[in-house]
Amino acid sequence: MNLLELNNVSHVYGDIVKSKGLDNLSLTTQKGEFVAIMGPSGSGKSTLLNIISGILPATSGSVIVAGRNIANLNDEEAALFRRNTLGFVFQDFNLVETLTVRENIMLPLMFKNEGIKSMKEKSEKVAKSLGILHILNKRTQEISGGQAQRTAIARAIVHQPELLLADEPTGNLDSANSEEVMKIFENLNRNYGMSTFLVTHDVETATYSQRVIFIKDGKIYNEIRKGNNLIEYRENILNVLSVIRGV
Template sequence: MLEIKNVSKIYNEGLQFQALKSIDLEVEEGEFVGIMGPSGSGKSTLLNLIGTIDTPTSGKVILGGKEPAKLNSEELAKFRRNELGFVFQNFNLMPTLTVEENIILPLTLDGEKISVMTKKLNIIAERLGISELLKKRIATISGGQAQRVAIARAMIHEPKLILADEPTGNLDTKSSKDVMGLLEDLNQKEASTILMVTHDPFAASYCKKIVFIKDGELVKEIYQNGTREAFYDDILIALKEIEGAQNEL
């Protein structure tokens, strides 16, 4: 599904800074992988490279057998719309549009038929429990509901990979549980492949594998082999082993 081969990223704006150093990572189809590490460790940089928002200085990012860095701007835009689904901390929804209009936006940009959009919209809205919200404006719904809408938008075009960047960062405890339970269901029942950046051990406990980054390098991987509660404890232990991780708790 996803191969990251010897990827490094160096920023040369002002003082040179190496954000990532020789990263190697594979994500299999149907995996739910979390990325954790101290602030400034390179988590967001890695997600931006995978999401084709940025390009590596060296090495390769290969998704579904394609190397996005070699695509032209038109091909890249189409690749991003068709192959990737994005879920952000601040939802990134269009406040002037209705819930329905936000969800079908990727299909609208691709010029999909109205009949096809309507069918896909009804299926995804029913699956995520937001059918009654479709005609409402974004400004009138809660944060937890908004994140469900964002997940619906990310899923409606059936992407190969969902990229979630701190998806519970702006949510209260109950909404966080609801959203993570939803992502877990999508992974387990729909076999969706999900890659999530988070600093929250609770959110991370829903993943099946956690990759830890420190100073731009992959330093540890752990896997869920038992209960989610036991995995949560394993995550806390792993974070404490990484210098500076105490500030993340």
């Protein structure tokens, strides 16, 4: 079953000075797929994520997510759809500083009016799996970058979204922490079938995916699927990147 269907999607920023964020882009992904998006700075990767989540409207073309045409949702339906179906992880974590780690993780459940007991159980379960059970009562200023990113991931997955959207989730982490975060994503994808759509500049991060879609100037430039050989996958990704960058 298709999870995402983008048909000839364009997004134009600005009224007077126009700039093309996406240019007639089409792609489909399967339910349960782990897709990485790569491409030069300004190529449209974040725009693509924002179009999929319905934060940005497509200027033309259609966007179907989990069977729903998101242009047809009203504001309330769109908000509900985002809260129930999607999880987000951002490069800069986006944690709420006035809240504790636990409260941050509970946020998506609060929006769903879950009971406090259920919220507590779910947040502890996910915190345990991410190794942050011991910091649940800390404020976000008191935790490390790696812990903050794990908290952001816990918040993104606590409501078991169908689709996880991650924009440079390892961009602020050192290589050891990046590897751990990617293993968590890999696990979620393998064991819970969570579809994942991840933007990254980093080749090592991209190798955790099953398919890399390369974007340039708002268009699909190329795509590579993982075969049985991880080393070959990595080499192929590096080759496309070097051509895309023209070096």
